[in-house]
Amino acid sequence: DAKTTQPPSMDCAEGRAANLPCNHSTISGNEYVYWYRQIHSQGPQYIIHGLKNNETNEMASLIITEDRKSSTLILPHATLRDTAVYYCIAPNYNQGGKLIFGQGTELSVKP
Amino acid sequence: GAGVSQSPSNKVTEKGKDVELRCDPISGHTALYWYRQSLGQGLEFLIYFQGNSAPDKSGLPSDRFSAERTGGSVSTLTIQRTQQEDSAVYLCASSLDPPLRGAGEQYFGPGTRLTVT
Numbered sequence: 660d661a662k663t664t665q666p667p668s669m670d671c672a673e674g675r676a677a678n679l680p681c682n683h684s685t686i687s688g689n690e691y692v693y694w695y696r697q698i699h700s701q702g703p704q705y706i707i708h709g710l711k712n713n714e715t716n717e718m719a720s721l722i723i724t725e726d727r728k729s730s731t732l733i734l735p736h737a738t739l740r741d742t743a744v745y746y747c748i749a750p751n752y753n754q755g756g757k758l759i760f761g762q763g764t765e766l767s768v769k770p
Numbered sequence: 771g772a773g774v775s776q777s778p779s780n781k782v783t784e785k786g787k788d789v790e791l792r793c794d795p796i797s798g799h800t801a802l803y804w805y806r807q808s809l810g811q812g813l814e815f816l817i818y819f820q821g822n823s824a825p826d827k828s829g830l831p832s833d834r835f836s837a838e839r840t841g842g843s844v845s846t847l848t849i850q851r852t853q854q855e856d857s858a859v860y861l862c863a864s865s866l867d868p869p870l871r872g873a874g875e876q877y878f879g880p881g882t883r884l885t886v887t
Contacts, residue, residue, distance in 0.1 A: 702861050702878030757803060760813040
């Protein structure tokens with residue numbers, strides 16, 4: 660897996676956009692970037708993934724830089740329920756798809 | 771539809787006893803993964819199944835840990851002679867295929883919290 664680097668923690672005001680950065684400077688050309696989150700005492704939840712184009716779904720948007728060395732997960736209108744640890748992962752598909760989780764970013768959404 | 775289910779949700783056992791943890795993946799998912807998460811730690815990969823075979827067992831921490839999958843569905847993780855350091859949340863995930871070029875995100879169960887006293 661490409662090594663990913665994320666800030667350990669971030670705060671966000673409720674209703675505002677949460678922008679979570681991730682550096683993955685060693686990512687290979689065919690490695691996707693995945694984002695998961697883990698709400699306290701629950702299993703991780705898939706959010707979104709992308710290769711080189713920006714992606715959007717009902718949960719979030721993913722912006723990937725043109726050189727693919729970094730990306731940003733955007734929660735457009737954060738709610739208290741978005742408080743969680745967010746993981747950025749770039750799995751190596753030669754390894755059978757196992758996910759290597761780093762420490763992630765602990766996002767606290769405050770009222 | 772039904773998600774990944776795991777049982778039991780909580781298990782307390784005495785040091786030295788054997789435990790079995792069960793995972794029921796999403797129907798039709800051929801790939802199944804076991805992870806564990808120790809208190810305050812990140813998630814650690816244990817083993818991966820494609821169908822009933824396990825091409826990647828690299829994450830199993832010792833020979834006390836084993837896993838099997840039958841009928842391409844249910845999987846059991848067995849820990850023999852449990853130790854206190856085995857205390858953790860054990861998570862199971864499944865996907866349609868091994869993720870190939872972004873085709874297969876993983877769906878996680880709620881986990882089994884194992885406490886070894």
